[in-house]
Amino acid sequence: MSYEADMLLRLLMPSKKEVQEALLIALFRHNGTIKEFGAGQEIVNEIAADFNLTDEQKEAQLETVYRKENRIKKSSLWHRLLFRAADELARNQLVLRPSETFCLSHQKEWMLTEKGYDLALSLLHIPSETKENLFVRSYEVELAAQNITYKKRPANYVPVEEKRTTITTREISIRSRGFRQAVIQAYDFRCALCGLKINSPDGKIWEAQAAHIVPHSANGKDDILNGMSLCRLHHWAFDTGWFSLENDYSVILSNRWDALPQNFGRMGNMPILHEKSRIILPGDSNAYPHPAALDWHRNNVFTSIF
Secondary structure, rough: OOHHHOOOOOOOOOHHHHHHHHHHHHHHHHEEEEEEEOOOOHHHHHHHHHHHOOHHHHHOOEEEEEOOEEEEEEEHHHHEEEHHHHHHHHEEEEEEEEEEEEHHHHHOOOEEEEHHHHHHHOOOOHHHHHHOOOOOOHHHHHHHHHHHHOOOOOOOOOOOOOOOOOOOOOHHHHHHHHHHHHHHHHHHOOOOOOOOOOOOOOOOOOOEEEEEEEHHHHHHHOHHHHEEEEEEHHHHHOOOOOOOOOOOOEEEEEEOHHOOOOOOOOOOOOOOOHHHHHHHHOOOOOOOOHHHHHHHHHHHHHHHHH
């Protein structure tokens, strides 16, 4: 038995498989990414707490003797166990290494892949279809979101796909979640109309939704020019045609709005819609809704309720 294996056994350290599973759960808990396992990183202590490690287990040091240099190098046994478990997950394509994540997000983090995400959900006994509502990052969705976010804004934009290509259910899920991530991130996770910004207590579900301007039912594109971040209430009101937007992004109301009973369309004493108010736009003008998409909505959704 090796010196390291003997220490692991003597100190009753968790197995590599147990640490791998704990890492996947920690990644899910942290919405898909965790920092490198450097000294002082909170995640190192967090996972140690999951195993109820003692101070002796957390502080155990491996000693490597360099005889030619007449020195001893010490390294943390717990850190090494964490890194080796993460490295094994990366070899099995369950996570992305920090060096690879940096090329995508400019952050040195471990990141879930879709395969790792599915395994984390299985370990937590959470149905896989829940992914459609959660804001947990995976490499594939992050890549889809970046392709949507940084796509060049064309002068002549057609918001409707002339012909949808046949893609798998998995590809549909990744594209849909990438669209949602790109849109609500562009609007800083708030409703463009009322400014509401809130998520669930666990931080995994945002109130803001990625609304298609030209809907999927009309072959609307999954790109940021055909999207807008809206809370659930204003998403519904937009999809049903109670309001639309002019090309200067000011709100226009259906002419049926004034005919509503006095106690309709209000929250307390305040109406939920205000004519001529301007929406909250993304910080990047390249992410503004395209006039061609707004024109389609005014002519095909908004006018349909007159």
